[in-house]
Amino acid sequence: MNRLLFCAVLLSACNSGATIVELDTGDVDVDTSGVGDTDLDTEGVVDCVPVDAVEGEYLDTTLAGSLSRCDGALHAFGGPRDAVIDLVVNEWTGDAPADVVITTVSGEELHRESVVQSGVVTVVLPWSGEFLVSVRPSDDGPSDWALSRECRSGCDAMWTRYPVVLMHGMAGTDQFIGVLDYYFGIQDDLEPRGIELVIGTVDPFQSTEVRAVDWAAMLDETAAEGHHRGFNLVGHSQGGLDARYVASQLDPLGRIRSITTIGTPHRGTAVSDASSGVLDDARITSFIVDSLFDGLALFYGLDSDQDIVAQMSQFSTTNMAEFNLDNPDREDVIYASWAGVTCGAFQFQCQRENAGEVVSPLFGTSRLLVSWFEGPSDGLVSVDSAAWGTVRGTIPADHADEVGQIGGLTAPGWDHVAFYRDEVQWLATQGL
Helix, strand or coil: CCEEEEEEHHHHHHCCCCCEEEHHHHCCCCCCCCCCCCCCCCCCCCCCCCCCCCEEECCCCEEEEEEECCCCEEEEECCCCCCHHHHHHCCCHHHHHEEEEEECCCEEEEEEEEECCCEEEECCCCCEEEEEEEEEECCCEEEEEEEEEEEEEEECCCCCCCCCCCCCCCCCCCCCCCEECCCHHHHHHHHHHCCCCHHHHCCCCHHHHHHHHHHHHHHHHHHHCCCCEEEEEEEECHHHHHHHHHHHHHCCCCEEEEEEECCCCCCCCHHHHHHHHCCCCCCCCHHHHHHHHHHHHHHCCCCCHHHHHHHHHCCCHHHHHHEEEEEEECCCCCCEEEEEEEEEEEEEECCCHCCCCCCCHHHHHHHHHHEEEECCCCCEHHHEEECCCCEEEECCCCCCCHHCCCCCCCCCCCCHHHHHHHHHHHHCCCCC
């Protein structure tokens, strides 16, 4: 069970090694008798009704201010799982002690301490992410205050303010071909480092509009647990379109804070146009179309040409142009993207520039097709089509390599696990 540990003593005592008391974060019974409900015993002064404090700036290092009667200060703070954080209260001028209350972001009270003049509440974080701390005079009188966040230990671990949601693409589930993790090796690498991951699955062969409803329901369920109120979405291929649809259509509370897409056909793909018969060009022979169908059907596990046509049609350039008009970016969401670049078997210069990357035979025909009409690609999605928001760059990978498939076999000079680790670190540097 997750644990939250606190001590609240004079700052000098806490720094000298005071005992940290263990608190169970399950069903918490807090004895608040005599704390925070003191009536003013001053003739002619009418007792006020405390109101909920409005959340202020994020507590990174130090914040300060003044409180009027019946007022309180509320701020978010965070850190990695198991980090020991000191919340230091000083410059307190109130006549009565300060009530310092720690809650989850959903408002569940975890602990409260009374601090006189100056003191410290020490917390060992039970999960990575953010929490809330409020400071209020126990007699509801006025006071000046200063509040600092100081890390005592464990803050070198990786963490993001909001959990990272890994969203799979077409034909994917949380596992690839029912055996291998879709994002191969990523969970095993990131979770032990302290990163909070959300990994789910939706119907692998449905439209983005249908899949997005299921993703949104999963985020609602996660938020209902009370640990998190925002999410960083990372979507591969169709998963990136799902993420954009959730943000634009299905997120009235503004929980989506960032969207990172990898190999996503934001502007469609010539592969879809060709498989749907809307791309009329002399270079597209029946042999190329047959080879295209065979390769894609094998990769996606489909049984017939009609299955692949039906699935790929939603990613035509025409359909994606309409999708983009219907799903504009939100101003309060950070959008970023990566594109994959893969090389033909005899494109030696391309291979030297891309860590030795050579396209999988499954994407041989589709890579040729996309290169004719759109330029460099991951074998399915061109570099230009994959660009959305802040373009982070290209990676030496075909469409399957982008998630470490199959079984972690990627370009000899590229580490897909390190790539995702670096992306999570980038999210952290953005305050996400």
